[in-house]
Amino acid sequence: MNAKAEFDTEQLRTLLALTRREDLGDVGDLTSMLLPEASFRARGSWALVARESGRFCGEAILPALLETLAPEIKLEWFMPQADRAKISPGQTLARFTGLACQMLAAERTILNFLQRLCGIATMTSRYVAAVAGQHTKIYDTRKTTPGHRELEKYAVRCGGGHNHRAGLYDAVLIKDNHLAGIPINRLSHAVFQMLSRVETLPSSPAFVEVECDCLEQMEQLLNVVGIDVILLDNFSLSDMEEAVRMRDQSGLRGKVELESSGGTTLEQVGDIAATGVERIAVGAITHSAGILDLGLDAV
Numbered sequence: 001m002n003a004k005a006e007f008d009t010e011q012l013r014t015l016l017a018l019t020r021r022e023d024l025g026d027v028g029d030l031t032s033m034l035l036p037e038a039s040f041r042a043r044g045s046w047a048l049v050a051r052e053s054g055r056f057c058g059e060a061i062l063p064a065l066l067e068t069l070a071p072e073i074k075l076e077w078f079m080p081q082a083d084r085a086k087i088s089p090g091q092t093l094a095r096f097t098g099l100a101c102q103m104l105a106a107e108r109t110i111l112n113f114l115q116r117l118c119g120i121a122t123m124t125s126r127y128v129a130a131v132a133g134q135h136t137k138i139y140d141t142r143k144t145t146p147g148h149r150e151l152e153k154y155a156v157r158c159g160g161g162h163n164h165r166a167g168l169y170d171a172v173l174i175k176d177n178h179l180a181g182i183p184i185n186r187l188s189h190a191v192f193q194m195l196s197r198v199e200t201l202p203s204s205p206a207f208v209e210v211e212c213d214c215l216e217q218m219e220q221l222l223n224v225v226g227i228d229v230i231l232l233d234n235f236s237l238s239d240m241e242e243a244v245r246m247r248d249q250s251g252l253r254g255k256v257e258l259e260s261s262g263g264t265t266l267e268q269v270g271d272i273a274a275t276g277v278e279r280i281a282v283g284a285i286t287h288s289a290g291i292l293d294l295g296l297d298a299v
Helices: 009-024 062-069 100-130 149-158 184-195 215-221 237-249 269-273
Strands: 043-050 074-077 092-099 137-139 172-174 208-212 229-233 257-261 279-281 294-298
Touching: 009 062, 009 100, 009 149, 043 100, 062 074, 062 100, 092 100, 100 137, 100 149, 100 269, 100 294, 184 215, 208 215, 215 229, 215 237, 229 237, 237 257, 237 269, 269 279
Parallel strands: 137 279, 172 208, 208 229, 229 257, 257 279
Antiparallel strands: 043 092, 043 294, 074 092
């Protein structure tokens, strides 16, 4: 696996250049410059060690991280195909060797990236495990850290989840704010009018999704041709079950997918999957994921 297979390499390099400047500025690591010359130029080895259980993410970006922050540090993996792998406390994942001055300057930034991405992958994997055996998939949202969306969506994939739209530019999602003030009995007509202009867009959307807040709106949307996904926003379990029944009775199973969204917790997600919806969007897997504790220990 390499970065090019996971995300835009040039975009990653731009982000890493900003990250380098953020930490090192124009002069570098002032503290390490106070070391004796022999210590500053010494060579050493450091082990990347897991301090808690989780799902690893970051193999694909480490070469670019080192190229930007510590170009003379060499990387040796102890676990092939590390991305997506389950890791355990005390497990050594990789070894870094090279100049102490470069590792001292790079170690915190390396851990910042890896711990964050592993945290997202781990949280995603827990949601995915909670719906195992169902035909429901876990999706992320646009609730990501500005500038880090591609990396965070990569981490979602490492956790077994699926990516929703990359941004406003690649898919259509008509939300309640787009439809504000439209009465329910005019909803299908209003959405139809919007979708009739899809061909005028500067690029073809990957999919068309429309949000609804109640079963009455859902009934209206089932009459509109051209919708790929209907988003059920903050529906109760019983209303989700009814929405699935309505969709199936309309002969649209396999043509229109249903997506649950709205404050989904790990405790709820299995019950939501059991209603028969095909998709569950979970903003928490990116906006509320903590870090996974990793260490870079001198060896």
